[in-house]
Amino acid sequence: MRSIFPxxxxxxxANAGLSADPFPANLxxxxxxxxxxxxxxxxxxERELDRQxxxxxGLIVDEEGTIVVLESxxxxxxxxxxxxxxVGFALPHDDxxxxxxxxxxxxxxxxxxxxxxxxxxxxxxxxxxxxxxxVNMGDLVFGVGGVGKEMGFDPFVLTGRVAMTxxxxxxxxxxxxxxxxxxxxxxxxxxxFVGWTxxxxxxxxxxxxGRETLNITMTNPEESSVAxxxxxxxxxxxxxxxxxxxxxxxxxxxxxMQPIDPEVAKYLGIENQAGIVLSEILEASPSSDAGLENxxxxxxxxxxxxxxxxxxxxxxxxxxxxxxxxxxxxxxxxEVIRGEEHKTFDIVVGAGPKNIREADYRFYEKLGFTVRExxxxxxxxxxxxxxxxxxxxxxxxxxxSAVETAGLRNGDWIKQVEGQVVNSxxxxxxxxxxxxxxxxxxxxxxLVERNNETxxxxxxxx
Numbered sequence: 001m002r003s004i005f006p007x008x009x010x011x012x013x014a015n016a017g018l019s020a021d022p023f024p025a026n027l028x029x030x031x032x033x034x035x036x037x038x039x040x041x042x043x044x045x046e047r048e049l050d051r052q053x054x055x056x057x058g059l060i061v062d063e064e065g066t067i068v069v070l071e072s073x074x075x076x077x078x079x080x081x082x083x084x085x086x087v088g089f090a091l092p093h094d095d096x097x098x099x100x101x102x103x104x105x106x107x108x109x110x111x112x113x114x115x116x117x118x119x120x121x122x123x124x125x126x127x128x129x130x131x132x133x134x135v136n137m138g139d140l141v142f143g144v145g146g147v148g149k150e151m152g153f154d155p156f157v158l159t160g161r162v163a164m165t166x167x168x169x170x171x172x173x174x175x176x177x178x179x180x181x182x183x184x185x186x187x188x189x190x191x192x193f194v195g196w197t198x199x200x201x202x203x204x205x206x207x208x209x210g211r212e213t214l215n216i217t218m219t220n221p222e223e224s225s226v227a228x229x230x231x232x233x234x235x236x237x238x239x240x241x242x243x244x245x246x247x248x249x250x251x252x253x254x255x256x257m258q259p260i261d262p263e264v265a266k267y268l269g270i271e272n273q274a275g276i277v278l279s280e281i282l283e284a285s286p287s288s289d290a291g292l293e294n295x296x297x298x299x300x301x302x303x304x305x306x307x308x309x310x311x312x313x314x315x316x317x318x319x320x321x322x323x324x325x326x327x328x329x330x331x332x333x334x335e336v337i338r339g340e341e342h343k344t345f346d347i348v349v350g351a352g353p354k355n356i357r358e359a360d361y362r363f364y365e366k367l368g369f370t371v372r373e374x375x376x377x378x379x380x381x382x383x384x385x386x387x388x389x390x391x392x393x394x395x396x397x398x399x400x401s402a403v404e405t406a407g408l409r410n411g412d413w414i415k416q417v418e419g420q421v422v423n424s425x426x427x428x429x430x431x432x433x434x435x436x437x438x439x440x441x442x443x444x445x446x447l448v449e450r451n452n453e454t455x456x457x458x459x460x461x462x
Contacts, residue, residue, distance in 0.1 A: 022140055023159055023189055030191045035144045035155035036125040038184055039067050040089040041100065041114070042149070043074070046082045048363045048370055048396050057146060057183045058088075058114060059196060061127055061237055065120035067100070068237070070183045071110035072199050077356045080104075080246070086114065090123055091146045093153035104245025105357075108324040109236040113245060127185060132230045133192035135162050135173060140189045143180030143197065145223070158223075169309060169318035171229040172198070178223035186227045195227030239325070250326040251352035253285020254278050255380050257319065259312045260297060268297070268337055274306040274315040275299050278336070282376075283386055286350040296336035296343075303333065323349070353377075361395060362429055364436050367444075367459070368401030369394055369408060371432065373425035378413070382452075391415055392428040394448070406459040409450065416447035 024030070037060050045052040056073035060066070067088070074083070080102060087097040099117040106113060120126070135141060142159045163176045173195045179186055186195040201224070202217045256279030265271050276298040281287045299306060301322050309315050326332060328351040335344045353376040363370040371392040379389035394412040397404050416422060417431035435444045442462040447454060 023142065027142065027157065027159075030187070031142065031144050031157035032155065033125075034130065034185060034187060034191065035091045035146070036123060037127045037129075038091055038144065038146060038155070039098075039100075039124070040091060040093065040146055040149070040153045041067075041069065041086065042089070043086040044084045045075070045078055046084055049398065051084075055149065057181045058112075059127055059183060059185060060120070060124055063120060063126055063128075065116035065124070066103075066242075067114045067116075068109075068183075069112040069114065070198065071105070071112065073183055074112050076105065079357055079359075079361065088114075088116065089149075089153050090121075091153050091155040093149065103242065106236075106240045106245060107249045108239060108321070111236070111240075113240070113242070127193055130187070131190070131192040132234070133188050133190070133194050134229065134231060135165070135188055135194045137162055137164050141173075141175065141179065141186050141194060142189070143184060143186045143227075145180035145184040145197075165229070167309065168311075168314045169321060170232040173227040173229055174201075175225040175227075178220060178225045179227070180224065181222060182224045194230050196230075196233045197224040197227045199226070200224040201226055246358075248328045249352035249355075250323055250328055250330070250349045251286065252323060252332060252347050252349060253282040253287045254292075255280040255282060257298075257316050259315050261312070270299055270305075270337075272308070273299065274308050274312065275337070276306065276315060276319055280380075282380070286347050290345045290347040291343075292334075292336065292345055292347070293338065296338050298334055298336050299342075300335040301332065360425065362432075363396070364432055366436050366461075367403060367432065368398035369403050370396035371414065371425075371428055374413070382413070390424055391422045392425050402459040402461055403457065406457045407455070408446065408448070408457045408459070412446075412448040412450050412457075414446055414448055415454065416445075418445055 039058045039060060041058055042055045045054060056069060058067035058069040061068050083102055086100040086102055088100050098121055100114045101117050103113040103115055139162045141162060142157055144155060144157055146153045146155055158179050160175045160177050160179055162173055164174050166172055180197045182197050182199050184197050185193055186197060188194050200220050202219045205216050207214045207216050258277045258279060260275040260277055265275055278292060278296045278298055279294065281292045281294055301319065306315055326349045328349055330349045332347040332349055333344065334347060335342060356375065359372045359375055361370055361372045372395040374389055374391050374393055378393055392414045394408060394410055397408050397410055414422065414428055417428060420431060422428045435441060443458060443460050446457045448457055
């Protein structure tokens with residue numbers, strides 16, 4: 001039988017090593033000073049019938065008081081005019097509210113940009129006031145964040161080590177444990193900025209309930225163990241065009257991109273690089289105008305081969321990132337494999353179609369629902385031709401309303417109103433306006449499509 005004493009001795013030595021704090025004695029001072037780069041944000045979203053409050057954290061990135069916020073922290077489907085009463089707070093919360101202005105959303109990074117209504121208030125700092133550095137696997141780091149408003153937005157510090165770094169396609173710093181709120185900074189032991197925390201990862205867990213074994217996925221929305229590296233953070237930051245926020249977006253008109261698997265790459269003779277299957281080239285798009293066809297295999301962009309990534313699906317966001325860095329009117333040169341041929345095409349990058357945030361909406365209070373205009377993304381999801389993309393989409397249905405009782409649901413595609421075929425969003429509005437204003441009307445009828453099936457919705461108004 002193996003002696004237990006060497007094992008006990010090894011455990012004692014390990015514990016002794018772990019008990020020695022590798023962080024500097026002035027960590028408290030370092031963390032408090034760096035917490036001044038964080039702004040706790042509160043805002044209100046005006047919906048049809050109520051106001052929804054939200055809060056998140058942003059990072060100050062220059063001496064003018066510009067603040068960046070992660071894309072997921074402010075819902076991107078919300079029209080800008082419905083985002084109200086945006087204020088910022090210092091960490092810790094001192095009861096003073098600092099009015100903020102929403103500047104827009106940067107398309108290449110996806111970040112929301114805000115700024116203090118007045119100049120940068122005293123007590124706040126830009127992240128640029130601190131050194132920046134690069135960390136690697138095993139390096140010590142600490143993250144600074146804030147607790148919720150009910151606890152005064154007090155700052156906190158968490159420490160850890162870098163478990164790994166990986167390009168996916170941006171360089172991500174992955175810690176073993178959560179290090180800060182999403183949207184908060186991470187530093188090395190010297191206090192240099194090394195990364196900006198992103199959305200938290202989902203972890204798979206097994207839960208046993210009686211005799212059942214369930215695979216579940218868990219996410220902590222308040223904290224994150226992943227950060228965008230400082231070099232990639234500043235690369236995005238340096239390329240933000242404040243004069244073009246929410247302006248025309250670059251677009252080439254490709255849908256359903258998928259990476260090719262290693263076996264296919266080997267067969268095609270490109271085993272040392274990546275390739276992307278361009279599943280669907282949208283009609284009348286920059287890609288179709290250039291001559292690209294469905295199922296072309298993309299292998300180079302602007303003369304450079306697509307690099308290999310692990311996991312291989314990361315090559316798709318890499319290509320999307322290259323497109324996002326373009327501007328409408330720029331040229332994008334691509335090489336594809338079509339059958340046994342290699343072909344090169346020059347795409348003139350176009351301006352992207354409306355997204356859901358830019359769509360037109362109208363709420364019919366009496367009828368109890370909101371419609372929005374039909375978008376290209378709605379047509380792509382339904383695999384429609386351009387000529388078929390018309391009508392309107394139901395965007396909100398009031399609970400316990402006549403239309404909900406009749407079966408109307410969010411996402412329904414309105415194809416007829418009162419028996420009249422609609423060929424545009426304007427047609428829908430004109431017909432619904434008549435129904436809404438008719439005080440004598442006791443019912444109305446819609447023909448809607450849902451999951452490729454059409455049905456009539458007959459709502460009783462009286």
